[in-house]
Amino acid sequence: MNHYDLIVVGSGPAGRRAAIQAAKLGKKVVVIEQGKRVGGVSVHTGTIPSKTLRETALNLTGWRERGFYGRAYRVKQEISADDLRRRLLITLDHEVEVLEHQFARNRVQHIRGTASFVTPDTLEILKDDGETMHVAGTSILLAVGTKPFRPDYIPFDGKSVIDSDELLDIEELPRSMVVIGAGVIGIEYATIFSALDTAVTVIDPKTTMLDFIDKEIIEDFTYQLRDRNMKLLLGQRAEKVERLPDGKVSVKVDSGRTIVTDMVLFAAGRMGATESLNLPAAGLEADSRGRLKVNPETFETSVKGIFAAGDVVGFPSLASTSMEQGRIAARVAVGEIAMEPQKYFPYGIYAVPEISTCGLTEEEMKERGIPYECGIARFRETSRGHIMGLDTGMLKLIFSLKTRRLLGVHIVGEGATELVHIGQAVLNLKGTVEYFVENTFNYPTLAEAYKIAGLDAWNRMGVGPKEAPVATAQSTDSTATPLPDKPAPAKAKLAASK
CATH class of the missing domain: 3.50.50.60 (FAD/NAD(P)-binding domain)
Structure with a gap:
């Protein structure tokens, strides 16, 4: 052996x-x-x-x-x-x-x-x-x-009723599609096929979607989907999926609606x-x-x-x-020391448009009782956005009023999953609003939205850079749930525990 x-x-x-x-x-x-x-x-x-x-x-x-x-x-x-x-x-x-x-x-x-x-x-x-x-x-x-996840009540056939793994093997693009599940996978594929001019309907029993994303970002995202005629049946459950003799598929919803479509994608969990x-x-x-x-x-x-x-x-x-x-x-x-990765990591959703987020959402700031201020930048406000023909897309920064540190960056729009890394770096290095105000960004770029959002927040905070308190390693932004300032090493050598 x-x-x-x-x-x-x-x-x-x-x-x-x-x-x-x-x-x-x-x-x-x-x-x-x-x-x-x-x-x-x-x-x-x-x-x-x-x-x-x-x-x-x-x-x-x-x-x-x-x-x-x-x-x-x-x-x-x-x-x-x-x-x-x-x-x-x-x-x-x-x-x-x-x-x-x-x-x-x-x-x-x-x-x-x-x-x-x-x-x-x-x-x-x-x-x-x-x-x-x-x-x-x-x-x-x-x-x-x-x-x-493939529940028994869904009649999968690999052609007109499929899961996300089978989607890559379809023989032709459907003119209409029902996506069951408004999670990350379901929303990504729903918006991709919508961009291909497929008429898409999304069904999910929850009344909201992507709850871990900042609510204001999701509101902007939802508006964009509805604006291009995607149907979002949230708070409704698909009770019965049935293949019809003509090759189409019938989806009965608990609200009483019945949707006839060319294809059903079941993407409700793995x-x-x-x-x-x-x-x-x-x-x-x-x-x-x-x-x-x-x-x-x-x-x-x-x-x-x-x-x-x-x-x-x-x-x-x-x-x-x-x-x-x-x-x-x-x-x-293998018995080696392993340091934990940096506290804040980016989450990317490759929908159309992209969403990316890092750090705390506005809802989490409220739950933790952290006094905060937000700065917003619209991509259409940037010269690069105008050059690219963008009329949608936004970047949102969340700062602590106490330490002026950046605590959250949230983006929806073109290039979101690339742009988020600037905010991620500032988060992990404990940077403040002054970084965005005083830093120089390439012009014209979408990254300039960071400066616009930083200025927006700085103006709302009403305290100039010279008066700002200096963030120290001991500073914290929550009395209820302190944020760790330094990652601890993983409890390491396994050999010692054997």
Whole structure:
């Protein structure tokens, strides 16, 4: 039996980052991947495909140029599913090639097959040809990701009633679509297909959507969706989905409405892909959604030597945070010190338009009792926005009145997921409103919106820079829930605890 310092199950963002980190520390590492190619859900059905689909749709429809040339403007008049898939395949091939090269360069072994526990430190691997083999590891990291939740009452057929993984294989673009689920995945795909001129209806039993985003940003976002005739049936539940003889699909809603559409996309949640792992043999148990509970500092499960990272551990379920979780877990697993990442990380929603956020929302400021002021900038107020033909988009900054520190940055509009990193840096470096007022930004750029929003807040705060209190490492903005000023190291050397 082959023995490894670290066995990684899954080659998505968490798995590949963990494997490469451990290999760079001189450890013997193997990655077990059940898919046909490495990369996991992120590369093949999730992050990369959905963002590639979005970019292709915006390019071929001429979406970004319609502010100048009108709504009828299109780069390609007849857009097919094959047009979308062509760019997708090129992108995926590149991602897989890069990942395979990283594994080879760092001498990470790769085994294709389905892994399941025999004992807490031993896995059985079932290969495609039916052959089985066993591997043992000092530590094991589970980075198996998630799969779409598929309830029994939805008649999935892979053509007209599909989940988010099947969306990439559709044969033709629907003229109408119902999306069940107003979470991140549902909203991303709903807005992408709306940009392709598909008539989209979104159904969700909750009366609100994306509740973790600042409410003012969501109000602006919702206005933009309704303005282009997307139907948002919030607070309503899809009771029955039925395929009709003519190939269409009927969706009955508990409000009494019945919607007939070409396609139904069910995107109401995902499940941890832990079914095949035989967790009881390792002394582990997943929750009702197939997720694993871990120590949030070390990502070790309740069983010593077994770690989990990425979407399988739940929120925030981002590729970026999954990578950091994998890196931290790998360092702790092989007995190295692992520092926690910076407190504030950005959340990106690749809808049309994009949304990105970092730090506290206005609602959280109120809950914590922190006196605050906001600054707003509209993209149309910037010269760059006018050059690009933007008439929508906004940036919102939230500052503490006590320390004048930036505590939240929230953006909706073109380039939001790129622009947010300026605010993220200022947040983590404890910068104040004066940074935005006194700093020089390239002109003309959308980043100039930071200066506009900073000036807006500065004027409302009514205190000049010379009179502003200096923020210190000991300053806090909440008496109820203090904000930590310095990340603590993860409780580290696992070897010491064994």
